[in-house]
Amino acid sequence: MQNSDIDAGLTPPPLMPKVERQRLHDTVVEHIRRFIVEGVLEPGKKLNERELCETLGISRTPLREALKVLAAEGLIEIEPNRGASVSKMSEAEMRETFELMSGLEAFSGELAAERMTAAELTEIKALHYAMLACRTQNDLAGYYSRNQAIHDKINEAARNSALRQTYIAVNRRLQALRFRSNFQMPKWDSAIHDHDEMLKALEARDGKRLSTILRQHLLDKRDAVLQIQSREDAAAAKLKA
Template identity: 90%
Template sequence: MQNSDFDAQFAGATRMPKVERQRLHDTVVEHIRRFIVEGVLEPGKKLNERELCETLGISRTPLREALKVLAAEGLIDIEPNRGASVSKMSEAELRETFELMSGLEAFSGELACERITAAELAEIKALHYAMLACRAQNDLPGYYSRNQAIHEKINEAARNTALRQTYIAVNRRLQALRFRSNYQIPKWDRAIHDHDEMLKALEARDGKRLAAILRQHLLDKRDAVLQLQSSENAAGSSLQA
């Protein structure tokens, strides 16, 4: 991607303000993580420190500190004398990680049905309707942020610290792929249907039902991502032929 292309995609996809000095470290990490999740920084892309510093309005020191954090999360690869690039999962790693995540989501749902409070359920319902509004406006970033908030709230309602820590670590590696799974409209609408069913199961406190929905929901996302990558690889091969 050329510099001008990066600038144009950044401007159109993120609409984020310059980073303020207050809470600089956490803000820089969050901004770059969002670039990765929304595909502004694509898998395998080598990071240009100068461009990122100019975009975020920061010096290289906080940027490099942020990249170290993202490397620890598995989102960035840093190689000596070669700089940093966005991590790219192999097909086998992608399959295995989504399988693991499907189990974590299912267990979260089962425990949440036993332990969720009325206030937490009301918050999830509000997020659900806000998510539907974003879908109606074809606002994928807005939809995704509320979608992920719902999954996070279900995991938090499980009230299991060990599960929570594992969930956070695994989910960070999959967020960009979960975002991409909605690029095709039929897949996006299927996800909406799944969330409707999730809410019904949660309201009924039906843990087995919610666990089954969440497990299949994540496996469907895995399949959508694999299909998308296969199509992209085929298109790339055709261009090179």
């Protein structure tokens, strides 16, 4: 009687299709998340599955799997028999979520100033200067990705897993709004000034100073977003009148 390959001690082949499927799933989630953050898919917009499949070059199965993940993150809403749409936060939700994030960022900064390694500080400096280069080129998408990487690195350097999990969950809901907060040049330049001060506080290991800067930085973003939203609501009301 012949033994099977496994009985003979041979290692079974790796399950490559599952690996590839997971990679596709993560890529689709990341693409749609970026579309939402950068305003390609606007708040309240109903998602057209056929168009998204054509844009991303995928079938409906991985798309629907990705939409479930994004729904769990609060970025989209899925209604039975009505499909999916991009979530739209109310003014109260915006205020409350930015207030919460300001506290999370402040606490991250206070801990990071104490716990950050020299290598992490060097990495943040590199991101900071790359971010400034994007600003000179008016590259908002490039600026934002580096900006968010800096905030993320500060949160990681806090080395508090409970804080990390909460930060990630809350920040995902705010990323599109944080992106929009830079639509006005004065607000964008003010944010850069804040980042200059953040870097100085990090270099000085001044946790209290960094905490104060980060808290106000997020509250300023809240105010900028609410101002933009107020103007858009007024314009929409005019069109309906």
